[in-house]
Amino acid sequence: MALAVSLRGARRELDERTAPLAGLVAAFIFAAQMLNFPVAAGTSGHLLGGALAAILVGPCTGVLCVSVVLLMQGVLFADGGLTALGVDVTDMAVTTTVVSYAVFRALLAVLPRKRRSATVASFVAALVSVPAAAVVFTLLYAIGGTTDVSPGKVATAMIGVHVLVGIGEAVITALTVSAVIAVRPDLVHGARGLRQRLTLRVNSVLVDAPAPVAARTSRRALWVTGLVTSLLLAGFVSFYASSNPDGLEKVAHDKGLDAKEREHAAADSPLADYGVKSVSDARLSGGLAGVIGVGVTVVAGSAVFWAVRRRRGSDASPVNTGP
Template sequence: MHVPDGFINAPVSAASAVVAAAAVAVSLRGARRELSGAGAPNDLGGDRTAPLAGLVAAFVFAAQMLNFPVATGTSGHLLGGALAAVLVGPATGVLCITVVLLLQGVLFADGGLTALGVNVTVMGAVGVGTAYVLFRGLLAVLPRRRGSVTVATCVAAFASVPASAAAFTLLYAVGGTTDVPIDAVLTAMVGVHALVGIGEAAITTLTVGAVLAVRPDLVYGARALVAPLKLRVGGELVDARPADRAAALGLGAHRSPRFPRAVWLTGLAVAVALAGFVSYYASAEPDGLEKVAADEGFDGKAEEHATADSPLADYGIESIADARLSGGLAGVIGVGATAAVGTGLFAVVVVRRRRGRGRGSTAEVRPATGPAARPPIAELGPGPGGGRAPGRPYPPPVDPGERA
């Protein structure tokens, strides 16, 4: 649903850019908390969550290259708003989608540059916002178990796509450059994107479910379902504080105990495989917006992209004649660029939060002596039947991917 230049007039495009900039500014502030691991069990730190957020952006980029057929002569692709919101949080999710859209527009001539604000508003703010509000609402009424996260993810992902389509139609009703019946556009857009939503729900649910199966502590939307770490200090069971955990491991105040290297490498390999190999077999049919524009007669308003002469335009490398190799290399470059830019952005967000938190800290650090100096004992919440799980010395379990 990448809106090209020319579909929306200049005033509405400018207003959408202001809305998108405001959404990004608010998201930058919210992402500082999400990326710091606040509210997570086991003290997830920014040195773990920033690379994971960059990985999510890279995965969304790769998945958007895989157009799948949804009807005769029509295809669709992942929007990724629900996926990003559930995995890394709504604010970080908006930033992930923004990074993807920016790189697609600048490097690959996909989505207009003057329409970037429209795309960020439609796919970022509306897509992510709709998905996360519905996701949290469903979790509030469903039983507190892992299956509820899967169900809520599926429904939220499905609903986010027609919601984004309706948002585009609203913008087109106000600033469309062609006089067409808006009710017909709305019906067509929501109808075809409801079919796209089925694919969105399937991809998002499978991806979130895979991460839940191996590392539920890394899923932002499932943090409330993971038992927080408990420490036995002086015979009393208390919630572990980040400082306690760092002291027990001999780490700095803002370092997390272990980076989930296996998860990150696996996710990156999957993204590279999707963009570099599987994308060659994607559907070549026009996507939902292109199809509706052609049917309703406003496709002719699309303007030539400002970066149409880019070496990577249309997801291919101009100097390579072989289509499979050209598209595959372009996809791999895109995944690498998105992962690098995304991780760098999120790392800056984390650093800014650390500096702000450090300036406001006045706590005195004193060495522990006596019985309190003994290493605390960790307990992972209540055990079966409501009893306490057996205590064991810190640190926490080793990442399963690192035992080999």
Template sequence: MHVPDGFLDAPTSVATGVVAAVGVGVALRKARAELDDRTAPMAGLVAAFVFAGQMINFPVGAGTSGHLLGGALAAVLVGPWTATLCISVVLLVQGLFMADGGLTALGTNITLMAIVGVAVGYAVFRLVLAVLPRTLGSVPVAAALGALVSVPAAATVFTVLFAIGGTADVATGKVLTAMVGWHLVIGIGEAVVTGLVVSAVLASRPDLVHGARGLAARKPLVTSQAAA
């Protein structure tokens, strides 16, 4: 869903830039409570996985593109604040070195994918987890539903931004139909990927999954000396 440079007017781009800056600033402070020496490496792996997933890119229309977002997956694995930072770093690297999106649209893309995508995905995950049995088996299901909802939610917010400050000569209704329609399909795929990845991590190291805290026993850290 990378928004290109010039697709939104300057006031809208500046506004989303402010939202993105505030969101990332808050995440930088809050992420300290989510990470420790055991979980910090997971953040790097999550960022790399999301980066790879977002490389599968296809046009949606009017200069925009569609791909997996990864916000819900990242939030469940490493926590919502850390997930916001992971997605933001991925978007920054893509904008700087791969011309994916644009630098003037970076604030918009961070707002849509790193803030809205993460926030909605994690909120739905927590809501679903609250009504399901409190077992590890509920975590992938809740994560998948969070991913499913987060993708069209971000597309809907983009359409609102386009209605406010879009510069392309395209009817807002057509943008809404294209963006939400395509991203609903993408959301289904993202739900499957998210559920499978979370299940795989839970099967091997449930203690490292942020969304499973309180449901999984903390495993002792095994070092090479202890193993010897």
């Protein structure tokens, strides 16, 4: 249901400028999720990406971006159960995107209409979205959990660690949004309508001044830069990521939520566990897997968003030009 609504909404959000960016956003989120960062003793965290996607390309398109990433991770890398894909999409794609975008828009309504406000709002929105996902996970566990651990204990453990993960999410999101706004604010869905106010002092009085005309980074240059950055993150930087389990894995192990865990359906995939099985060198194996993942995600994501964009055009009513 959520994906159907998102597909319909994405038709309104995507245009010829943003459709290519949406595929790139999915690839960047895939790459960034490989970079686990330490948040506590024996625990790490990684980007969820819902806030980042919602602000850059819109909430409905953002849901689809994160969903594409989750599908690629499950099918190619045996990361996340395929039978639990619906739960993962609800928690990591829908919840983070909807919550973060609601917070983002609410903050922009009260903050000055400046581009800097978008950066501040993106930080807070991303920070809130991660513990919100932890709350939704607890609710889903309370409804369909198969262990005897009380939902209260799960909530305490999940929310506590994911507040810390949210700080990392907020920093990554704010820095990325700020960087894109600096070069192409017109391509940032959440920043449309914002302007950088310039003033001049004339006779000791501050007056508004017209903004100077600055050269803008082309869409192609932005896309290439984003793709190269994603490839570097997944192919090189990911080797130095924290090896500690992420917040969910840590809580699941400590509380016994993984007592009935079974082997992943894609465990025999040649890219399972983010490594190329035929390559013995760990660094090269992980780097190649990351590069392949970015490539497949950007192609799959771009295909999905171009198809959605074309569907929007086919659904448009023809203009009546008369007899």
